[in-house]
Amino acid sequence: MVRGMGPSRDKHTAGFSFRSKFAWFVIIAVMLGTPYVASTTLPSHWNVVGLALLAGLAVAFVARLRPTVRNDSSETRFPAALANHPDLLVAYNSLSHSLVEMSERSDDILRDVAAVRLAAIQEEMRTLAAGKVVFAGTEAWRTAYERVLRTPGLGRYFSVAWLRSEDYWRDAPGRHSMQLNYDLIQLGVRIERTLILNDFFWPPGATLPAKVICQWIEDQYKRGIVIRLVRESEIEHESELLYDYGIYGHRATGHLELDEQCRALRFTLDFTPQGVKLFEDRWRRLLLFAVPFRELLDRVAQGE
Numbered sequence: 001m002v003r004g005m006g007p008s009r010d011k012h013t014a015g016f017s018f019r020s021k022f023a024w025f026v027i028i029a030v031m032l033g034t035p036y037v038a039s040t041t042l043p044s045h046w047n048v049v050g051l052a053l054l055a056g057l058a059v060a061f062v063a064r065l066r067p068t069v070r071n072d073s074s075e076t077r078f079p080a081a082l083a084n085h086p087d088l089l090v091a092y093n094s095l096s097h098s099l100v101e102m103s104e105r106s107d108d109i110l111r112d113v114a115a116v117r118l119a120a121i122q123e124e125m126r127t128l129a130a131g132k133v134v135f136a137g138t139e140a141w142r143t144a145y146e147r148v149l150r151t152p153g154l155g156r157y158f159s160v161a162w163l164r165s166e167d168y169w170r171d172a173p174g175r176h177s178m179q180l181n182y183d184l185i186q187l188g189v190r191i192e193r194t195l196i197l198n199d200f201f202w203p204p205g206a207t208l209p210a211k212v213i214c215q216w217i218e219d220q221y222k223r224g225i226v227i228r229l230v231r232e233s234e235i236e237h238e239s240e241l242l243y244d245y246g247i248y249g250h251r252a253t254g255h256l257e258l259d260e261q262c263r264a265l266r267f268t269l270d271f272t273p274q275g276v277k278l279f280e281d282r283w284r285r286l287l288l289f290a291v292p293f294r295e296l297l298d299r300v301a302q303g304e
Helices: 006-039 044-065 086-103 108-129 141-149 172-186 211-222 273-287 293-301
Strands: 132-136 156-163 190-197 226-231 244-248 252-258 264-270
Touching: 108 132, 132 141, 141 172, 141 244, 141 252, 141 264, 156 273, 172 190, 190 211, 190 273, 211 226, 211 293, 226 293, 244 273, 252 273
Parallel strands: 156 190, 190 226
Antiparallel strands: 132 264, 156 244, 244 252, 252 264
16 A cells, blocks of 8 residues: 555545435435426426426436546556556556655665666567567567467568578477468468578579588478568668568568577567668568579479
């Protein structure tokens, strides 16, 4: 319980009690006065007017009976926009109460440290409010990523994979993500994937990528995923194209940042129309350098 809020609450309760008694007085007056007004010898239209006035007074004072919804034991109103979002309202109340409790702490160092942490929390909240969710140093992003991909009516999923390590597709999370892709194909989602490969995976002069990766690519192709390939050396001067990302229909994009060992450093889900447009533009530019995997298979079949 927050200290110092008692008098304010009692005052509010007293005011409500007064309004309650007065409104009931008006209601009783209406009940008693209605037969009298109806029995007068005044013209019938004046009877109607009198009854309407009495009824209007009753309705007005009953409306005053309704207590204002509060977000805590104080008389601070919560924003109306939260009324239809119970989960956000719970978070709003929790944060508000915690800040009040923090203000009552007497240790200056604790408040100074808390202020630094709160600055970071405020920045994160501003990012969330702007339509972006950032996962740093955690694999929790995969759950959110999967939920977006399983959105009913998604329709399409465009993916750019910048391969710099075999672990990209061989570790357990990579295999799980690939199975998710296959499940989506079965549900009718169109998946197109552009792979950015360095010389180790796609040697200069070679028609197809190295065997160490070619089987993985063929498996996707045979399952119905549209595959295109780009040599990293061909876009090394187009730095903004060297990204690992996905475009989830017209709803969101996901941008994955990896370290040199291809471990996830940060994953950003962006639900803004501007974010979707930005990566759609990059996708179209990247396709100018890409070669369909089907075309490479045809070259091999023709002995080129």
